[in-house]
Amino acid sequence: MTLSRLTQDMQTLELLRQYLQKKASIDPARVTPEARLEDIGVDSLILIDLMFELEESLNVRVPNMDMDSRPTTVAELIDLFDALSAPQAKIA
């Protein structure tokens, strides 16, 4: 993993922690890369709101996805957004 990718991951994780604390009172210490979203209290409704907030913050759009490809862990969520945040994926 490159240093820039690591920095990007940390920034996305920090955004996630801030959002989940603000919106759902989820302790930031529980929001670790390996944590399962369901286990830390992120249900389908919070997830969709969370993805909306991340899209707005990072200026990206997540395409509609089927149930099987939805992120189930914090790391998968971060990967999804980091992939979209790559320069070629940015929307105008």
Added chain:
Amino acid sequence: MTRHRVAVTGLGLIGPFGSDPAAAFDRLMAGESAIRPYVPEPSILKTPVPAVVCDQFGAEAALGRTTAGMTDRYAQFGIAAALNAWRDAGLPTGSPPQELVRGSVCWGTGLGGTRAVELAYFDVLQKGRTRTSPLLIVMGMHNAAAAHIAMRLGLGGAATTTSVACASSAIALGEALRLIRHGEAEIVVAGGSEAPLTAGMLLAWDAMRVLARGDGDAARSACRPFSADRAGLVLGEGGAALVLEPYERAEQRGARIYAELAGYGASCDHHHLAQPLATGQMRALRAALDDAGLATEELDYVNSHGTGTVEGDPVEIDALRQVFGARAEAVAVSSTKSMLGHMLGATGAVEALITVLALARQQVPPTAHLRDVDPACEGVRHVAGIGQDLALRAALSSSFAFGGSNAVLAFRRHVSTH
């Protein structure tokens, strides 16, 4: 088939005087108005309008951050009122709650999550945002309050929402009465909530030329039902919930019984969208008395719809005069909207709560600011200015809606046998 009597065992309120029903009732007895000058955000209106605001209410403190963040203000009032009523009934509020498969919610709201929807569209249409929150659908839907109440309390029976303008929550309470009476539910949280004080809503009501005016101190007495100088209605926000259960269940668990919800009558004027008709109201009044098995001689108080409009108040008094005949002069009548404003879909529940407390305390709150009764509104015993101690056996709470829908609830005093 067994016909269960329905006990009111819990009261929950979110109002301008806070969430303690007894304390709010005291302030109503003193004739204190909660009406203040108000300017909604975004401030489209040029001048403040009199309104009733629940400014002590904090959604996060009452409901927690997660629920507060995904609900419209109307639902927040409703959930908080329901939780208060549940606690007041001495029932447990565990998390997760114990499932009650025969527990129901009957809720009323006229506008539902209109505030969330309006603010989101304002952002899109005025601020140039291109997206709305993905939570807007579940915030805006009319049954959001009922759904959250059922989730919080583990109520697994029917959760319904009635939207019939200003009669919404009176009808919800009437439907709840039927669920208990016919054995379809063993406990029901019934009530209503409304948060109508948005810029768009105030503009629309103002355009109908029915909003009372008055700035500064004059705002307090802007709503003057039955008064010769009445000049319109005042909008308010809030919510109330009643816990209803069969008498035998309430007595078995040693619950405090405030009053009996004894009858419900509904009708439609089938006449006009906004012009009330005495004959239609009379059908609902008589149906409620019949349903409760009450003779007009047993009825001592009517918490009236009494909005303070020029057109509406005389029609309501005419209906009461015709239903009660010679006894009308002895029936105490008041409109608590003179102090709490008109909470639209929540008004039936809030006024039902007040009527229950009136019976429990043997006290009638007044129509504030009523000095000179309009001759067209005479013929009943107006309780004006401040409240009165009165012996009350039974009371009605009336709600008459745009669209011509009428709903009347009949309550009997509970006399403890212990």
